[in-house]
Amino acid sequence: MFIFIPPSESKAFPRDAGPTDLGSLVLPELAPTRAELRKALIRLAGGPVAAALDTLGLSEGQASESAHNQDLADASAAAAAEVYTGVLYDALDLPDLRLRGVGLDRVLIFSGLWGVLRPGDRIPHYRCSAGVKLPAPIGSVSTAWRKALRRPLAAHVGDELVVDLRSGAYAGLWAPGGNAVTVRVLHEHEVGGVVKRTVVSHFNKATKGRLTRSLLESGQQPGKPREFIDIVRELGYAIEPGPEPTRPDSPTPLDIVVTEL
Numbered sequence: 114m115f116i117f118i119p120p121s122e123s124k125a126f127p128r129d130a131g132p133t134d135l136g137s138l139v140l141p142e143l144a145p146t147r148a149e150l151r152k153a154l155i156r157l158a159g160g161p162v163a164a165a166l167d168t169l170g171l172s173e174g175q176a177s178e179s180a181h182n183q184d185l186a187d188a189s190a191a192a193a194a195e196v197y198t199g200v201l202y203d204a205l206d207l208p209d210l211r212l213r214g215v216g217l218d219r220v221l222i223f224s225g226l227w228g229v230l231r232p233g234d235r236i237p238h239y240r241c242s243a244g245v246k247l248p249a250p251i252g253s254v255s256t257a258w259r260k261a262l263r264r265p266l267a268a269h270v271g272d273e274l275v276v277d278l279r280s281g282a283y284a285g286l287w288a289p290g291g292n293a294v295t296v297r298v299l300h301e302h303e304v305g306g307v308v309k310r311t312v313v314s315h316f317n318k319a320t321k322g323r324l325t326r327s328l329l330e331s332g333q334q335p336g337k338p339r340e341f342i343d344i345v346r347e348l349g350y351a352i353e354p355g356p357e358p359t360r361p362d363s364p365t366p367l368d369i370v371v372t373e374l
């Protein structure tokens with residue numbers, strides 16, 4: 114079983130450590146694409162500030178985020194498990210799992226700059242979402258990764274079950290086949306005597322972080338969607354079929370229903 118999760122826009126700053134070695138990251142054959150994107154971000158950060166902010170979708174108050182990209186080649190790096198922060202990562206607490214010896218190599222973090230990462234892969238603080246469109250010749254970051262990831266990631270994952278917890282543009286970087294599940298988190302609550310279910314962004318991230326942690330701690334390796342559903346129920350989650358899949362070879366959509374935020 115592989116678990117796919119998104120990155121976080123909020124990141125820690127590694128200190129007093131060596132830079133990223135592109136060849137040491139998961140799927141080293143992606144090093145040329147990683148190098149091209151990193152070079153483009155360094156060039157962008159060294160140019161007009163307004164253009165860099167517009168390209169990266171940042172406000173003037175976030176100018177330092179773009180400026181840090183100038184040092185990507187030499188900046189201190191640390192394990193992605195320690196660099197990514199935010200709601201999902203707080204709930205998941207990868208550093209604690211690493212200290213306890215829980216296996217994490219089948220967790221893949223999708224990234225606009227790096228493509229995919231294992232939690233142990235060393236990266237610096239950076240800013241580049243999957244929705245960014247860089248100046249020519251790179252262009253769309255998502256398009257670049259869809260091309261680069263297609264074959265290497267398919268070979269890496271093989272026919273194992275994929276638990277896809279990605280969101281937004283990151284879900285479009287690589288599409289798993291039919292032996293996969295996607296998970297939506299719904300908040301069930303009563304409004305005026307009527308039971309309603311809504312998607313809540315913050316709790317969606319927290320629930321996915323806790324679900325990932327529970328699956329990793331369980332040590333179980335479901336091979337098919339049905340087995341995954343049974344295990345998630347055993348872990349105490351209310352899980353139901355989601356919307357009908359769009360194609361026969363699409364992942365199985367599932368809903369986790371929560372009643373407390």
